[in-house]
Amino acid sequence: MxxxxxxxxxxxxxxxxxxxxxxxxxxxxxxxxxxxxxxxxxxxxxxxxxxxxxxxxxxxxxxxxxxxxxxxxxxxxxxxxxxxxxxxxxxxxxxxxxxxxxxxxxxxxxxxxxxxxxxxxxxxxxTPAPDGDTVLGVSPAMRKIAALLRQFARSDLPVLITGETGAGKEIAARYLHNLRNGEDARFMAVNCAAIPPDLLESEIFGHEKGAFTGATKRHLGYAERAGSGTLFLDEIGDMPLPLQAKILRLIEDRCFHRVGGEEIVPFNARIVTATHRKLTDGSGNAGFRSDLYFRIAVLPVDIPPLSERPEDIIRLMAIFLAEAVERHDKIVRGVSSLTEETALGYDWPGNVRELRNRVERGVALAAGEWLMPADLFPDRPGSIGPGIGFAPLSEIRDDAERRQIVRALAETSGHIQEAARLLGISRTTLWEKMTRLGIKTERSEN
CATH class of the missing domain: 3.40.50.2300 (Response regulator)
Incomplete structure (x- = not known):
């Protein structure tokens, strides 16, 4: 390594x-x-x-x-x-x-x-490999997703990204867009759940002057403004059924009409969609057109929740901290080790979005130069982690060592000598700790 x-x-x-x-x-x-x-x-x-x-x-x-x-x-x-x-x-x-x-x-x-x-x-x-890209995360799961998206970037086929709210679906979509497109290519994101249903069609396809009351001039929609870039339809599961039929036609014909218009407008962008919902239950009664589902899910990818990829938590905290420090113009030098342990013990029901928001708030309100647990979790005073309370220090130390050793072994693909060097200890000491903590590796070394 x-x-x-x-x-x-x-x-x-x-x-x-x-x-x-x-x-x-x-x-x-x-x-x-x-x-x-x-x-x-x-x-x-x-x-x-x-x-x-x-x-x-x-x-x-x-x-x-x-x-x-x-x-x-x-x-x-x-x-x-x-x-x-x-x-x-x-x-x-x-x-x-x-x-x-x-x-x-x-x-x-x-x-x-x-x-x-x-x-x-x-x-x-x-050699390009699933573990060679850390843009989306350093966990094995996110590295595999990065490798999958690199494969998807070779074609223009529709991509469907699924996952819990806040898991990073739009980040994955932008990553895919950047893999294939230059700086001038546009990434047009439409949140189908945030726009009123009666306005969504006009926002996506645009409208002509006089198409409806209040349409005082021609309006170019997201599909047209995307050009040869990416049209990202976020939360497509919330799209009204009548509009789903028009999106299906857009994919199949690669052209559309503005609302109230007769001119045929070519569509050159790639369609990427995302949802936290299950779009089909196999019976056609899930409130989403099955024919549209099979057209947008040609290349599917599922983003796991943050709780299933703890290796990404510390890395993401560092990125979000740097961004927040710049925005708030504050001197916060880093995240304390106790805060890292608290974050690793938290379930993160709001996923990456919650992590970003907590770090942002923590930096804005931090009184010292290091982000402490109370800064990150002001709603959980006196708690070291969920259900932990004031656990014995030996137990907390063992949990911390176990997590670090597992991370080091994952980083080095099970190489004991390399993992020991990352941890700053000898190979013998690492073996002793692994035995005491019950950590096993499938890789054996002579």
Missing amino acids: RPDGLTIGLIEDDPVMGGSLVQRLELEGCAVRWWQTGQEALFASSGKLADLDLVLCDIRLPDMDGEEIYRNLLGERSTPPVIFITGYGEIGQAVRLMRLGAADYVTKPFGFDDFLSRIRDNARNR
């Missing part, structure tokens, strides 16, 4: 930091090209980015900042993944860079084992 054989570009002006990184990475089997200014890096890498598996870039450099460097790199062919190295005051900029497409960021000071893990996960010369 070491990042052996990678060719890494390092842009770092600090000679001590840069020299240390070069030395450590070379010990891990990497070839490193080190540049100490942005201009030097851009000049040296011009036309040669295809040779790099990853770029590590400090955001703050003497001649330009990381964002300017990244925008220049994007103009090159075969731009490799970029991980930014930031200080706490630059987290907001790092988040913006990730929205532009950067692979990840690490905050100084950082643990080198975690740093190596992020390099390994994001470097592009790894």
Whole structure:
């Protein structure tokens, strides 16, 4: 699980930091090209980015900042993944860079084992696999979904995304859209449950002037504005039956009429739908047209609830924390270990949306520099986790160690030696803890 054989570009002006990184990475089997200014890096890498598996870039450099460097790199062919190295005051900029497409960021000071893990996960010369993408999550379930969506991106067939409310269906839809489309392609999202039924048809297909009372001018609907991008029909299970027939016709004919119009409007977008409902019960009595169901569910994907993928909780908390810190312009350095334990012990009935909202509120109201359990769960004072109360410290410590060991084994595909290195302990100590805690792995090592 070491990042052996990678060719890494390092842009770092600090000679001590840069020299240390070069030395450590070379010990891990990497070839490193080190540049100490942005201009030097851009000049040296011009036309040669295809040779790099990853770029590590400090955001703050003497001649330009990381964002300017990244925008220049994007103009090159075969731009490799970029991980930014930031200080706490630059987290907001790092988040913006990730929205532009950067692979990840690490905050100084950082643990080198975690740093190596992020390099390994994001470097592009790894064979594409279900566990090679962390955009949707780091859990095995979400990595499999990411791999499935990468396959779906090769065609224009309709995709149906199912899952509980707040599980991340729209995030998956946007991920699918970005896999296939360029920056100019539009992602038009329509929440079929939020728009009154008598207005939904006009919002999707548009209308001509005078089509109904109040239609004072022509209105282009979501289907037309989507262009050659994606039309995302969220909560399609709440769509009225008469409109379902028109969506079926849209899929089959690839054209439509605006409400009150006679002109045929071509439809070039891909249709992606989502719902938290069961659309058909097999008898045709579920309130949803079975013929439409089979047309939109050509490529189905189901998003599991957050409670079934605890490996994603800590990662998502870190992402949401960085975003909230930027929005509220507050100094919150991170999430305390006790808060992480509390979050891992919570059921998350509202899924990812609830996690985002709790972190947002926690940052807005936090009195200190670390997000504490009371910040994340003000509605559960004095509680460490559901049903735990004031459990013995030894029990809490064992639960925490068990979760971390299981996560490390999952990350290393059961390699005991690699898992021990991630955890900062010896192989013998890890075996002793696994035996005491009843943790088994199917992989054996000699």
